[in-house]
Structures are given as C-alpha cells and as structure tokens.
Amino acid sequence: MNATIELLKSHRSIRKFTEQKIPHELLLELVRAGQSAATSSHVQAYSVIHVKNPTNRQKIAELAGGQAYVADASDFLVFCADMKRPTEASERTGANVVRGMTEQLLVASVDTALMAQNVAVAAESEGLGICYIGGIRNNPQAVSDLLHLPEHVYPVFGMCIGYPAQTPDIKPRLPVEAILKEDVYDDDQQQVAAFDDTMHRYYRERSGGNKDADWSHNLTPLFDTKLRPHMRDFLIERGFEMK
Amino acid sequence: MNATIELLKSHRSIRKFTEQKIPHELLLELVRAGQSAATSSHVQAYSVIHVKNPTNRQKIAELAGGQAYVADASDFLVFCADMKRPTEASERTGANVVRGMTEQLLVASVDTALMAQNVAVAAESEGLGICYIGGIRNNPQAVSDLLHLPEHVYPVFGMCIGYPAQTPDIKPRLPVEAILKEDVYDDDQQQVAAFDDTMHRYYRERSGGNKDADWSHNLTPLFDTKLRPHMRDFLIERGFEMK
Structure with a gap:
C-alpha cells in the first residue's frame, strides 16, 4: 500500500478544528x-x-441544521454545479443553447463531486481535515440567496476545511x-x-455498550420520510428542469 | 507542493494501454x-x-460511441448509483421506505462520483492510467441490460484502468x-x-497550427442539441423518478 492509498484509506470527517488559519x-x-x-x-x-463573511458562515451553519463547524473551521467552501458559465x-459563440436537460444536471453534479473529492484529498495530504456538508441542501434557496447564486447554478454541498482538533475513529465501510x-x-x-454485525460492534464498543444500532x-430516518422534498422544485426554479 | 498534490495535478485521461494486467x-x-x-x-x-466478459466489454465499447479502449484497457469498471441496497x-428493519426522490438521485450520484474519484487517484498513485467513460449514458438501458442492473440502480459512468501506453499533455483548466x-x-x-486564448494556443501548438478552436x-456540440435526451425517461424507468 503506497502513501497515497494509505492517505485515502485514513479519511474521516473532521468536525472540530484548531484556530489555525489556512x-x-x-x-x-x-x-x-x-x-x-x-x-x-x-x-x-x-x-x-x-x-469568508462571518455572518454568512453563521447563517449557513444554522441553515445546515445547526452544524457549528461550518462557522468554526478555518475555511468553508460551497461547491456549486454551474451550467451558467459553459452555456x-x-x-x-453564436450557438443556440439547450438548457434544463436531466443529462446536464448529472454532468454538472458529477463534475462538481469529482472536483471536490480532489480538493478533499489534497487538503488531507497537507494534514488538514475536511467535512462535507450536505446539510446545505436543507435550505438550498436560502443558501443560494446568501451567495447570490444566479440561474443555472445550484449548491451541491459545502466543505469545512481546517486543522483538525480531533482524531475520530475511521468508520467501517461495506465489505x-x-x-x-x-x-x-x-x-x-x-x-x-x-456489515450490520460490524457496525453493531463498532457502536457498542464506542458507547460503552449503550448504543444498540x-x-x-x-x-431509517433517511428513507422513512420524504428527505428534502423541496429539491425537485428548487432545481427546476434554478433552471435545472430535468427535461 | 507535496507528492499527492503533484499527483492530482498530473492527471490526464489515458486512452492507450499496454497489455499488462492489473x-x-x-x-x-x-x-x-x-x-x-x-x-x-x-x-x-x-x-x-x-x-470481465470480453463480449460485453466489446459491446459496451460500441454502445459508448466506439471507444476501443473500453475493451482494451486491463480493466473496465461501471460505477453505478445504487439505492437498491440501502432502501x-x-x-x-421494518421501515416504510420512500423512493424516487430527487434528493436520492443526487445523493447516490454524488456518493458514486466521490468514490470513483478516489479509485482514480489510487490508480494513478500506482502508476496506472484511467479514463472516465460518460459515453455509457449514450445507451444506458442497453448497458443496464448487459450488467443485469436491477431497479433503483443506474450506471453513472464507466472507467478504463490500465498501464498507460501514452503520456498525453495535461489539458489546461480554467484559471x-x-x-x-x-x-x-x-x-x-x-x-x-x-482561457479561450490559452486553449486556442494549446490546440494550435498541438496541431502544427491546423486546429483553430x-x-x-x-x-457547441454539448449544448446545441438535446444531449442524451433519453436520460429523464431512463432514470424514471429505473426507479429514480425525481419526485
């Protein structure tokens, strides 16, 4: 196992950061x-x-469901799928441009994710810690307003980056x-x-036998309700019409 | 710049591979x-x-628009967004599961992309070359049939991996x-x-002054027609109804 693969396999989300700035x-x-x-x-x-604006950092921390590290991390990035620039x-150049195709939503979302994952790996290679914040999709319109996002741009997820002040255990993955x-x-x-057995042991060990999960x-909470049911209308409103 | 960041910045898609197997x-x-x-x-x-099946590799190479390296690379992986397993x-466990939400399509597509990008980085850290194959979305139903993909699973992209038999120039990125x-x-x-100036020079230099782009x-070809207009119906058919 080379050092890069070792780095990839040592990923854990960091939610506590020192005050050191990047x-x-x-x-x-x-x-x-x-x-x-x-x-x-x-x-x-x-x-x-x-x-960078501290008031907006604080607002986004709340909009994302009360995730204080959004405000506390050295830096906070919002990764947006952007079909405005290329279209x-x-x-x-004079092209008659078609917008709103489902394929374009996929292309932009995947492009954004590949790019963000490289940022995450690069950050971790420098001893930084990161945490993806999907919670910005709890209130994507409010986040878009704060960041003045124009049509054909939507916020996919955020990322906290900073110097870690914790070393959580690495969470197991499916075999x-x-x-x-x-x-x-x-x-x-x-x-x-x-894998359920593995995770059951993992939670019990880390909770002194108290967490039975x-x-x-x-x-269950991901699937037994309509998670973020606003996303369809939000995307259509942003110009990602899923045609 | 540390070695990992150097590795990330040296990425180029590889479309010619040696016969060496991984x-x-x-x-x-x-x-x-x-x-x-x-x-x-x-x-x-x-x-x-x-x-692994060579006939299927050949078929997917054709379905993806005649990309021979899909069949030639040491290995070919199809990365699928999978909401079947978790739902x-x-x-x-007894949960009443909701399916088909737009949010679930995003979660699964982003999860798949983050995962694939780590595979790409890991591969390149071992001296391998990779090429993403979005072309499998040209005929996603035929690809799904070949791979017996069940409902709530869809093929996002493929990836060729192998030992590089070429060293293409690194393509510039936007500032x-x-x-x-x-x-x-x-x-x-x-x-x-x-950036248009940069790319103009890039193409001219590499074409002996012949490519004016x-x-x-x-x-233009991405936007002046309805690119992959089947994607909406295909996803709905797979159970990703974008509700």
Missing part, C-alpha cells in the same frame, strides 16, 4: 488540485464559493465484496448482514 | 480506497460492476480565479476569454 496560497493550491480532476467533455461545470460561453460485482449485479444481502437500522 | 489484489485495493471517500449519512449508495436494507469566488457569485467572462467554441 494560508490563502495553500487554499488556492487545493482548488487548483481540484480542477485537475477529470471533467466531462472539458466542460468544468462547477464554481466554488469561498464563504453562456457557448451562446457567445468490498458487497459493492464490487463481477460482470453482473448480484445479491449482497449476506454481506450487508455481516447497526447500518440498516441507522438508514 | 493484479486482482491491487484492483480490490483501489476499490477499497474508493470506499474510504466520504459518503452521505454513511449510505454508500454505489455498486461497481467489474466487466432494501432499511425495509428489512482558478474564474471558478473560486469570494462570498458571492460574480461574473467570470474575462477569465473565460483569457477554443473552449467556448468546443462546447
């Missing part, structure tokens, strides 16, 4: 490393908002045999059951 | 490194199909100032114009 030149370098990720047809359908660039399948999709219930049970 | 244990290690990426609420909403696991914005979204037309003009 030098601006390093932050730029992390984003440049992000931009080096593959991008669909070179479209680079993303923008990153570096939220307008294309229009300026590789569950997720890697040979030639055809096959059933993975047995591996899921084994496993992976499958933990998924 | 040891199976290394491939597993790459996928495990992928699994270490952050995942929304630990849901791990992805599956990876390792396509069924949740159902087995970091265009994509990284402070506090609010602002106009980036000037930086786009500068830039970024903005190259985007």
